[in-house]
Amino acid sequence: MSGALLADIVGLAEAPSGSQGQPFRTLSVNHVQVLADRYGIAGRDVEIAALESKILPQRYSRNLKTVSLGQQARLLRSSALVVGLGGLGGVVVELVARMGVGALHVIDGDRFEESNLNRQVLCTGQTLGETKVSAAVDRIQSINPSIAVFSYDGFLTEKTGPAIIERADLVIDCLGGVTERLMLEKVTKEAGRPLISAAVAGLSGHVMTVFPEDRGLELIYGDPRDLSPAGAEAVLGCPPQGVTLLAACQCSEVAHVLLKQEGVLRNRMLAIDLDDFTFEIVVFP
Amino acid sequence: MTVQIAVKLFASLQRFTPADPDRFPIAAGLTVAELLERLAVPPQEVKLVFVNGVKQDLNTPLEGGDRVGIFPAVGGG
Numbered sequence: 001m002s003g004a005l006l007a008d009i010v011g012l013a014e015a016p017s018g019s020q021g022q023p024f025r026t027l028s029v030n031h032v033q034v035l036a037d038r039y040g041i042a043g044r045d046v047e048i049a050a051l052e053s054k055i056l057p058q059r060y061s062r063n064l065k066t067v068s069l070g071q072q073a074r075l076l077r078s079s080a081l082v083v084g085l086g087g088l089g090g091v092v093v094e095l096v097a098r099m100g101v102g103a104l105h106v107i108d109g110d111r112f113e114e115s116n117l118n119r120q121v122l123c124t125g126q127t128l129g130e131t132k133v134s135a136a137v138d139r140i141q142s143i144n145p146s147i148a149v150f151s152y153d154g155f156l157t158e159k160t161g162p163a164i165i166e167r168a169d170l171v172i173d174c175l176g177g178v179t180e181r182l183m184l185e186k187v188t189k190e191a192g193r194p195l196i197s198a199a200v201a202g203l204s205g206h207v208m209t210v211f212p213e214d215r216g217l218e219l220i221y222g223d224p225r226d227l228s229p230a231g232a233e234a235v236l237g238c239p240p241q242g243v244t245l246l247a248a249c250q251c252s253e254v255a256h257v258l259l260k261q262e263g264v265l266r267n268r269m270l271a272i273d274l275d276d277f278t279f280e281i282v283v284f285p
Numbered sequence: 286m287t288v289q290i291a292v293k294l295f296a297s298l299q300r301f302t303p304a305d306p307d308r309f310p311i312a313a314g315l316t317v318a319e320l321l322e323r324l325a326v327p328p329q330e331v332k333l334v335f336v337n338g339v340k341q342d343l344n345t346p347l348e349g350g351d352r353v354g355i356f357p358a359v360g361g362g
Contacts, residue, residue: 088362178360201359204296219340221358222332232297233361243362271335271354273295280354282335 005039005049013055022064024056032057032146043146044076044102051076059144060100071259072100076147078258079103081168083156083184085132086110087238088198089174090122091247093136096172096254097143104140105168107152108132119240161187170257172250173197178221179229185210185217194263196253198246202236203274205246209253209263219284220269242274288313288349292324295356301326311347318343320353332358 012035013025027050036043047057051073056064060072067075080101082089085108096104110132116123122135133151140149152164161184165171171188173195175181181197188195189212197217198207210216221227249270257263269282291307294300301324303309311320317334321343333356334341347353 084362086362174362176360176362178358181360198362199359200361201296201357202299204299204356205359205361206356220333220356226329227358231358231360233359235297236361238361269333271295271356273293275299276293278293278295280335280338282333282338282340282354284340 002049005035005041005046006053008035008038009046009050009053009055013050022056022061024054024069026056026058026061028058032059036146042148044100044148047100047146048073048076048102057146059146063099067255067259074259075100075255076102079105079168080254080258081105081107081165081171082136082174083107083171084174084176085120085122085136086116086174086176087119087200087240087243088247088250089132089172090120090136091244092172092174092250093140094121094143095248095251097140097147099251099255100144100147101254101258102146103148103150103168105150105152105164106133106136106140107154107156107164108136109153109155119238119243121244156184156187158183158187162191165191165193168193170194170196170254172254174247174250176233177229178227178231179224182217182221182224182227188212189216194257196250196257196263196265198250199231199233200238200243200246201232203239203242204232204236205242205272207246207249207253207265207270207272208268209257209265211263211266214267215284219267242272245272245274286313287311290320290347290349291352292320293352293354294324294326295354296359297357298326298330298355313348314346316343317341317345317347317353320347321355326355330357332356 112123
């Protein structure tokens with residue numbers, strides 16, 4: 001099949017447009033779907049085969065040159081678990097689907113309510129009352145049907161977490177609440193996966209990457225026994241611009257970890273405040 | 286000797302920001318804990334203090350030109 005698939009890809013590939021100075025032949029979204037149907041495989045498998053023959057799926061053409069053809073194939077072979085589908089998670093899902101991370105696992109036990117409308121991009125007049133996972137699955141499939149989606153309608157716990165986390169290459173912490181994050185960090189470490197964590201209150205927030213052997217979030221939050229379940233967000237709320245920016249930062253770190261096996265924000269914290277446009281990297285001696 | 290530091294308070298601690306926070310006068314050698322007291326920041330609300338981009342503890346003495354960042358617990362998503 002692979003020889004026949006490759007011949008079909010080459011046959012359907014189009015000449016380089018030249019408008020972006022890209023020397024590569026391209027494969028349209030439509031032709032990816034035709035070949036996926038013809039061979040009974042996922043769109044991402046067609047896309048990986050094309051990329052390995054230096055043929056660029058048009059869907060990813062503007063990801064170049066931030067990612068090379070080989071790196072795009074690697075993203076398509078990768079998987080990520082998005083925990084929480086609110087302000088952070090909605091944007092994260094949107095971006096990793098467009099980046100072409102090949103398999104997305106999404107988990108949340110909530111349904112959309114009106115107070116979500118200010119910032120949660122998956123929450124619209126049409127999805128009010130719907131489960132967050134069903135809205136996420138619909139959005140991912142409408143953006144990028146080439147990638148695989150697995151959804152879990154419920155909250156991740158210490159009991160249910162390990163089996164889900166093991167299915168993904170990395171975990172993206174998009175939860176609300178401080179104590180929930182520490183639980184997620186614990187089970188993610190135990191499962192041996194990297195965690196990309198962000199948290200926000202008002203226009204301030206931070207991002208950190210935690211590998212299993214790292215000290216991680218205790219560097220930010222200190223002794224867990226001194227913590228209240230909710231942080232400053234209980235007072236300040238969550239306007240859309242802060243949470244959206246932090247989600248975008250998480251997705252940049254997803255690319256770093258998946259493509260270079262190393263996070264730029266590992267044992268470091270990106271501190272952001274959009275009130276005065278503070279961006280600062282904090283290190284921990 | 287009086288020197289100037291820059292003070293940046295994040296999230297719910299922003300309400301303790303002094304006038305002209307980029308040129309906040311202190312006596313050289315003032316510690317982080319003494320700075321928090323002068324700003325009337327409740328110590329139990331402070332989770333992370335960094336000076337010139339490096340995490341420091343409450344006993345750290347401050348010098349002219351230092352940039353001090355102060356974070357409460359932030360957990361929203």
